[in-house]
Amino acid sequence: MRFEHRDTEADASIVDRVWRTVSDTSDTMTSAARTSCQLILTRTRGHLRAIVRGPETAATTAPVPPDAEFLGIRFALGAVLRPHPAASIVDGHATLPVTGSNRIVIGGEDWEAPTYENAEHFVRRLQGAGLLARSQLPGSGHPETHRSRRTLQRRYRATTGLSQVAVTQIDRANAAATMLRDGLDWRAAVATLGYFDQAHLAHALRRYVGHTARGLGAAGDAAMSFLYKTGPEPGS
Template sequence: MALRFEHRDTEIDVSLVDRVWRTRSDTEETMTSAARTCWHLIFARARGRLLAGLRGPETRATTAPVPPGTEFLGVRFAFGAVLRPHRAASVVDGYVPFPVTESGRIIIGGTGWEAPTFENVEQFVRRLQDAGLLVRSRLGDEEPVAEHPEAGPTERTRQRRYRALTGLSRTTVGQIDRANAAATLLRDGRDWRTVVDTLGYFDQAHLGHALRRYVGHTARELRAGHVASMSFLYKTHPGPGS
């Protein structure tokens, strides 16, 4: 049985948190995880045991085993949000597990935190923010002062800062976001020609290559809905981040 994701908006500033989600696995299976430009905090409970960790941005689609009888809770943070001391560049295509005490408290930044629930994630996030562990960083896109353009950062400096904060180049972010947008359109029933025209792909082959690399499924599979369990697709704003 395919995983069914439930997700919701959040009361937290959208510049920090984009989405909250949860799902449950009843049987052992595998899941396709689409490439992502944002990072997640993921909490899993199985047989009374709590696991927690940070899933970094993913530059390609991957397949992962899903253990049975496990409840998952996830928080997708906005593009540009930073959890100190974990730099995004250090967790690209990676996972950082957090220690969990015998009493079920999660150790982040040297402090034990009560595990959140789907309903009270906002409280958990605000506490991290108040402790100075969760911050929103400028991505180096600030415009130079009109009267003194030479006072602004150079393009090379902007690109270096962007990669340092997000772990990805602007080009990679654009490619991943576009592939996820294409997958969403196809899943919603659009044909490949419409997707190519709408998102600026060169042709069907160009679209197909992007889908295989970043989403892990073909256009036909996405349109038909005959795909194995995969991370859900959504985009809540027009800017970068998916």
């Protein structure tokens, strides 16, 4: 599977990437943990399926059906497609109803399914309807009492579905995987990203990315699949 992707031209505080791919044959895909939600559309033989996939705390391997087209809109951290807050779908997903004419039902209203080319327009329409918004993440960096720090941590988890520590670890592992995929040595990843040593990096890659450092370097462009998730097949 080859992925085409671009940074979105929509409000970067809401959405940070749009991607698409097509599967030729039945296959499996290993993809990395992610800190944010995604809207994922799957078209198989004229049938449309839509899901909101939540943050994921570990790498997973999922079956990919043949002759399927995938479109993904990856939200920014803290963005939510109502009424599916991130905390309610961590390591899971919510299925969105689809009408007989392949329109997606969101917020009780049916919407024309977006395409790769008009994803930004679709995002703006959802924002205008109040169905897509980004919550203000609890800040840090100010002197806080023990109680207020715990309150901020609870608010952060309620907003994102994850702890700040988990977000940092997942983002760091994905950054390391990208560096290795691009041909940098593991030593550069360790030094740049603050891992203790090679073993520490290897543990993070196994848990959050599902690839070894050697595997990422050897896979080249094929390893791009770890950056994105398509979602489970119907009935899974």
